[in-house]
């Protein structure tokens with residue numbers, strides 16, 4: 001068993017430890033938004049975690065973690081759970097959701113599109129599936145879970161401008177903003193420099209947790225929690241939107257990656273501010 005270790009960077013807290021244990025020590029009803037992507041149990045090659053449990057064991061474990069997440073969430077909090085199946089295990093995300101029915105209401109089901117072909121033009125990137133049976137998997141799920149099912153969300157703040165501006169007056173809107181809906185095209189960022197490269201096998205882009213935070217709605221006191229922090233992407237999103245992030249990660253080397261990424265982000269921001 002590893003002993004939990006925490007460190008603060010800016011307003012954020014990075015904790016190395018097993019989230020199942022660490023969550024028991026977080027104050028009840030203290031977290032506004034949980035954004036996380038747990039291991040999917042599809043056999044991904046993490047450095048220390050073995051991503052291949054018996055399915056029932058995996059579902060029991062995830063149900064336990066999600067039950068602890070419910071305890072630390074405020075009653076008007078949001079839990080954005082990013083998960084995907086595979087061609088061989090297509091039911092897994094849905095099996096998990098059925099397990100979570102006793103804990104949460106499924107308030108919104110968002111599809112994260114990583115790549116899409118519009119006409120003949122393809123946008124974004126995906127890992128091709130080599131198969132004569134299956135098509136490529138270009139999307140993942142983002143399940144928006146809440147305790148009551150009636151948590152107000154910031155549809156317009158997280159929205160997009162109208163393409164046809166005549167809709168603004170025709171449909172009696174007073175701002176050029178509409179709800180973006182439940183299909184989010186968020187491609188992976190292109191790595192531009194060596195400094196931006198880091199080692200983790202299964203990350204999401206910063207824009208994904210950022211969109212979740214914006215949809216929940218943020219203010220200066222908002223607290224984000226990611227119990228499976230990995231390389232720290234959601235804590236960087238928290239910094240980007242100006243809220244406090246808490247990340248928990250079991251693997252020491254991924255905590256180091258998260259710390260280095262967050263530190264580089266904070267330094268870059270500070271350098272930008274100093275220049276202005």
Ligand SMILES: C[S@@+](CC[C@H](N)C(=O)[O-])C[C@H]1O[C@@H](n2cnc3c(N)ncnc32)[C@H](O)[C@@H]1O
Nearest residue numbers: 018019039049203204228229230231233249250
């Ligand atoms: C899908 S990855 C998260 C990636 C993250 N969203 C990012 O963008 O970097 C899941 C992470 O959960 C970590 N993990 C596995 N079991 C854990 C546990 N019991 N407590 C905390 N972290 C755990 C793994 O080491 C892995 O880094």
